[in-house]
Amino acid sequence: MELELEKLQLPSDNERPYVIAGPCSAETEEQVMTTARQLAGKGCHIFRAGVWKPRTKPGGFEGNGETALPWMARVKEETGMLIATEVATPEHVELALKYGVDILWVGARTSANPFAMQALADSLRGTDVPVLVKNPVNPDLELWIGALERINQAGIKRLGAIHRGFSSYDKKIYRNLPTWQIPIELHRRIPELPIFCDPSHIGGSRELVAPLCQQAMDLGFDGLIVESHCEPDKAWSDAKQQVTPDVLDYILSLLVVRDETVTTEGITQLRKQIDELDNQLMDLLAKRMRVCREIGQYKKEHNMTVLQTNRYNEILDKRGAQGALCGMGADFVRKVYEEIHEESVRQQMEIINK
Numbered sequence: 001m002e003l004e005l006e007k008l009q010l011p012s013d014n015e016r017p018y019v020i021a022g023p024c025s026a027e028t029e030e031q032v033m034t035t036a037r038q039l040a041g042k043g044c045h046i047f048r049a050g051v052w053k054p055r056t057k058p059g060g061f062e063g064n065g066e067t068a069l070p071w072m073a074r075v076k077e078e079t080g081m082l083i084a085t086e087v088a089t090p091e092h093v094e095l096a097l098k099y100g101v102d103i104l105w106v107g108a109r110t111s112a113n114p115f116a117m118q119a120l121a122d123s124l125r126g127t128d129v130p131v132l133v134k135n136p137v138n139p140d141l142e143l144w145i146g147a148l149e150r151i152n153q154a155g156i157k158r159l160g161a162i163h164r165g166f167s168s169y170d171k172k173i174y175r176n177l178p179t180w181q182i183p184i185e186l187h188r189r190i191p192e193l194p195i196f197c198d199p200s201h202i203g204g205s206r207e208l209v210a211p212l213c214q215q216a217m218d219l220g221f222d223g224l225i226v227e228s229h230c231e232p233d234k235a236w237s238d239a240k241q242q243v244t245p246d247v248l249d250y251i252l253s254l255l256v257v258r259d260e261t262v263t264t265e266g267i268t269q270l271r272k273q274i275d276e277l278d279n280q281l282m283d284l285l286a287k288r289m290r291v292c293r294e295i296g297q298y299k300k301e302h303n304m305t306v307l308q309t310n311r312y313n314e315i316l317d318k319r320g321a322q323g324a325l326c327g328m329g330a331d332f333v334r335k336v337y338e339e340i341h342e343e344s345v346r347q348q349m350e351i352i353n354k
């Protein structure tokens, strides 16, 4: 099915990127207002805050619910910023609209559930609020598109997608794997659909926000939705991944916004692939080391030496031959495996001596 789309028409200083910023959760009126004033002072046009928080496990802070909506309304009134929040049920939609929320987004757990998406779509019928749909937690492009289609079929034409990464058991570098090929394919399939990147949830840590924002710009994303809190370390949820409005402003000031229509960026695209492959390499290395540690544990239990020269030689020979077949120098492959072996032995020594 073709989506029937209209421009989002959101305020922004430039053509790109749209920036939506604000805390993970609306915790207190003071926290909301302080953060909002600071963001507005930095020229931010759209304020986000979670009012209903889907938490993986019970017992955490699940949001203030309706109590927080008047705070959001106050942000809009006092700063002039538009306000955005997450909705997961028809009741959320009704309340958010009642308090004048300008933009709604649908979270990753909700977009993974067609029943929930249909209920949301039905509750949106007859409104013209812009809706942004996060990717489902699992890397399923069809499910993501299906969620967008349901909202669109309910008559919502100002529609966007948010890439927040995909859940995985492995959380070595990212909290949620970016798997860029999925939003890239979404853009290829529906070029007129604006795509936002959520570097906070992909990265899960402050340090990754800037590089991920840049990666999103490099891939031609239309906007960014970034978690920003007046005192990130004291945040009631997602403390590690929030940045202050000051830091956000700095990150945005350094962003290189690239133009999709200029065709001289062949090298940038190639480097993107390199980054992605390097991330995969790091991931694989981390996995290999994990197996080595298991072997270390086995050796401890069976009183075996860490160093197994025959096996080591076998690996050097085999990988060297493989490398040669792929056009890589024997010396290079040997050096790589010597380094890997050294680290593997170091990690096993730690285990065997524990």
Ligand SMILES: C=C(O[C@@H]1C=C(C(=O)O)C=C[C@H]1O)C(=O)O
Pocket: 292, 295, 306, 307, 308, 309, 311, 312, 315, 340, 341, 344, 345, 348
């Ligand atoms: C992992 C092992 O321990 C050591 C590390 C190796 C590796 O990282 O490939 C190979 C041989 C051993 O010296 C093993 O015995 O298999």
